[in-house]
Amino acid sequence: MTGTLKKLGEAFYDRADVLKIARELLGKILVTRFDGVYTSGRIVETEAYAGVGDRASHAFGGKRTARSEAIYGAPGEIYMYICYGMHHLFNVVTNKKDIPHAVLIRSLEPLQGISAMLQRTGKPELDYTLTRGPGNLSRALGLNKQHSGGSLLSDEIYIADDGLKYKKGQILVTKRIGVESAREDAERLYRFIVVGNPYVSARKS
DNA sequence: CGACCGATCGTCT
């Protein structure tokens, strides 16, 4: 911890520039507290999903389905869905309600509650796979699709700022992962990573 | 290291 934890408020999420938000989320701390079990990690990898014009987004073309309804929620809400039948991916909803912007949190550096994370994931000891990758971090923090539609302004799940800021040279911008079918939008530089951090998912741009 | 592959199932066509 660098300083006092300060929970991000609605104003952080209620902004139109989803790329800026995705970048600013690097270094922030994602916290969950379920049944008194406190787990947290520092965000080191994010991806922006830029709404109805973004072929990689579940909201492309204004499509609304039962699964993706939460991506249209109010700023500071949570959009989670199951990927490949087994992984629960965690997204932060940004911009006004009904404007379906979202930031996928792809990797964390574990901070607190590591023993609880090991228990949830069934891993024997702390290593880079504990919270690297969107499926892995959700399991470690106890997040699942039940939390879709929930709020990051709550005390159960929230994102906090402890004052840490990465300098420009510490942040690398790349293409997003796993969105090849999004045609020209697959080329967009919407992924933000902390350079050299071992918890960033290991793939090239 | 890169390429590939199987697991696994909810969601949408």
Add this chain to the structure above:
DNA sequence: GACGATCGGTCGA
């Protein structure tokens, strides 16, 4: 009936 905003393992160079 097909397809993923993944993961961890294997195989070959």
